[in-house]
Amino acid sequence: MGAQWKARHKEIAANAKGKIFGKLAKEIMVAAKGGADPDSNSRLRLVVEQAKKASMPKDTLDRAIKKGAGLLDGGAHLERLVYEGFAPHRVPVIVECLSDNINRTKSSMNVLFRKGQLGPEGSVSWDFSYVGMIEATPNSKGADAELAAIEAGAQDFEPSEEGATLFITDTTDLDAVCKALPEQGFTVTSAQLGYRPKNPVTISNDAELEEVQAFLEAIDEDDDVQNVYVGLAG
16 A cells, blocks of 8 residues: 555546546645745645646646646635544544545544544554655666666655655655656656655454545545545555
8 A cells, every 4th residue: 555545446447537636636736825836835746747647637636736836716725634534443644635524524524434534634654755756657668767766866665556666755855856867767756755654454354444545435426535544564
């Protein structure tokens, strides 16, 4: 499960693509508060690049930027909320939300965590590192992930999905490493700040693992949820 949990098979469903666009649009709106020009707003540039790679329609992307930057009537009023707690079997979870209604989101999280345990701020985040996470794919078989990490200034790296590599950075180095990786033979597919577990829990019992998966999928289905980070090995 590693740094960020991803729902099983979500990428193949048509409605999942719309959900991905919705999440990206929210991130774009929040980032655009710092300026509508991606060239001078590194945070916006990263999420815009991610949206383009996800094939977000240009009209949707442009509207999200303008809405976030206050260039359209009814601009975005989103607040980032973080919830901490445990999935079933004491698996630590951090949930990031972007919400225009704090009471609604809080109520939803209270309900969703009934099968686990919702904790106070700091209850599990001490067991996670807040870092930059860059997923990148090699441009050729000769691309060396270890050398790329060293040369680009990443802290660490590990295998990711489908032959990709996850590069770990300091939070302040995310943009610089993103720019340096192409020179080392890697194409960046996503980049974000997030939580990486220090001591992932191992669950070998299939029935227990299914319980955790069901809990995480229910969390991920909530419209206000942006990212789910879980301390689960495997």
